[in-house]
Amino acid sequence: MLTLLFLAIVAVLWSTGLLVDDYEGNTLDTLREAVERDAGGGLTLRPTSELVNLRSEIPDLWFIIRDKQGHRLSEGSVPADFIPIASALDHVSDARLGWNVGEASPPAGLVRWVDTAAGKVQILTGTKGRISVRRAIAAAPPLFLNVILPMVILMGLATLVATPFVIRRAMAGLGQAAAQAARIDIDRRGVQLSVENVPVEVIPLVKAVNDALGRLDKGYERHKRFLADAAHELRTPIAILTTRVSSLPTGPEKTRLLEDATRLTVLTGQLLDLQRLDQQHDQFGPVDLVGVAQRVVLDLAPLAFAAGYEMSFEPEDENITVKGDQTSLERALTNLVQNAIDHGGRRGTILVRVARAGWIDVCDEGRGIPIEEREQVFEPFYRLQQGGRGAGLGLDLVQKIMRLHGGHAEAVEGPLGGACLRMMFPDAGKVPSQGMR
Numbered sequence: 001m002l003t004l005l006f007l008a009i010v011a012v013l014w015s016t017g018l019l020v021d022d023y024e025g026n027t028l029d030t031l032r033e034a035v036e037r038d039a040g041g042g043l044t045l046r047p048t049s050e051l052v053n054l055r056s057e058i059p060d061l062w063f064i065i066r067d068k069q070g071h072r073l074s075e076g077s078v079p080a081d082f083i084p085i086a087s088a089l090d091h092v093s094d095a096r097l098g099w100n101v102g103e104a105s106p107p108a109g110l111v112r113w114v115d116t117a118a119g120k121v122q123i124l125t126g127t128k129g130r131i132s133v134r135r136a137i138a139a140a141p142p143l144f145l146n147v148i149l150p151m152v153i154l155m156g157l158a159t160l161v162a163t164p165f166v167i168r169r170a171m172a173g174l175g176q177a178a179a180q181a182a183r184i185d186i187d188r189r190g191v192q193l194s195v196e197n198v199p200v201e202v203i204p205l206v207k208a209v210n211d212a213l214g215r216l217d218k219g220y221e222r223h224k225r226f227l228a229d230a231a232h233e234l235r236t237p238i239a240i241l242t243t244r245v246s247s248l249p250t251g252p253e254k255t256r257l258l259e260d261a262t263r264l265t266v267l268t269g270q271l272l273d274l275q276r277l278d279q280q281h282d283q284f285g286p287v288d289l290v291g292v293a294q295r296v297v298l299d300l301a302p303l304a305f306a307a308g309y310e311m312s313f314e315p316e317d318e319n320i321t322v323k324g325d326q327t328s329l330e331r332a333l334t335n336l337v338q339n340a341i342d343h344g345g346r347r348g349t350i351l352v353r354v355a356r357a358g359w360i361d362v363c364d365e366g367r368g369i370p371i372e373e374r375e376q377v378f379e380p381f382y383r384l385q386q387g388g389r390g391a392g393l394g395l396d397l398v399q400k401i402m403r404l405h406g407g408h409a410e411a412v413e414g415p416l417g418g419a420c421l422r423m424m425f426p427d428a429g430k431v432p433s434q435g436m437r
Contacts, residue, residue, distance in 0.1 A: 193210055300341070340363070366418040407426050408424055
């Protein structure tokens with residue numbers, strides 16, 4: 001902006017003639033620098049670059065150059081009124097010639113005695129030439145060159161140096177708010193962006209974002225309360241349903257009904273666990289993954305046998321410890337085993353493997369999961385086969401439980417050729433096992 005302002009001021013001063021008082025003498029100055037003596041002592045013009053440009057700009061260029069020895073050099077069509085004037089002004093250092101000299105426009109001609117390489121000569125010429133940048137600087141008023149121009153240059157340099165520093169300091173608070181916004185996640189509610197050191201112009205936007213975050217937190221809390229209340233209300237009728245199914249005669253239909261009732265029990269339990277963990281995830285303690293997996297296998301083995309499977313449990317160590325909530329992890333693993341029972345094709349072996357590296361695999365010999373769908377199976381309501389059993393929430397809840405534990409669930413290549421779902425924990429084996437029960 002300073003540069004544009006400076007250029008605008010220069011343009012105005014240039015156009016009004018205030019910047020360069022004698023811009024009308026450009027043609028005369030060009031001729032003065034080109035004059036020299038030839039071998040015979042006469043006057044001649046050296047073809048300087050400015051003279052070449054002047055001749056190309058002014059096709060009707062005219063001038064008369066003479067010295068006191070009577071040598072004379074002329075070019076172009078000199079106005080008839082000016083021809084006798086030059087010799088009549090021998091004792092005048094310079095003069096402006098024209099018909100309306102009092103007007104602001106430049107005169108038709110100039111006559112001036114000047115010092116050149118050929119000595120002192122008198123030049124009579126027109127005033128149509130455009131002034132060069134070099135001549136403009138040389139002809140500019142001393143006040144402009146010595147005071148105004150240096151001040152503008154210093155202001156421009158100071159602005160270039162100071163502006164980034166000032167903007168960086170002014171925007172530091174905004175950068176902090178942006179960093180806080182980047183850390184907002186579904187499991188980090190109640191976060192508000194700081195308005196400290198934020199530019200005044202941006203504070204209304206930050207406050208509006210904070211208000212929006214507050215409304216989202218309230219809506220999320222209502223949603224979580226609804227799920228918890230629904231899960232509580234469903235536990236009693238599911239328990240009654242399980243009791244009544246257990247009293248039915250043994251057969252395929254009883255097995256399927258028991259599987260469905262177990263799935264409902266697991267689902268409601270996971271919903272309650274998510275609600276509890278969301279409020280108490282800072283109270284995690286040491287959990288033995290081998291013990292968790294062993295209990296789940298023992299609980300679900302009868303259901304797997306009834307559905308036509310064999311069960312295999314393969315721990316790589318006696319104790320593999322992680323930090324977490326035992327109840328919710330048992331429910332998550334139960335969900336994976338239940339998923340294998342539902343989709344393993346009712347044949348072969350269901351393998352539960354606990355690795356020393358900190359993960360639990362649940363693998364079956366079913367149709368497996370296509371590679372392109374291995375990430376999507378953990379999305380809510382996503383099912384590999386439309387019309388299949390379940391609502392598509394089981395694996396999503398497993399993923400949520402693992403995220404709360406700092407890990408994740410994923411689908412990997414299994415040793416049995418079917419689906420293989422893995423619960424991956426961070427820092428397995430680094431948690432002390434003292435006090436575990």
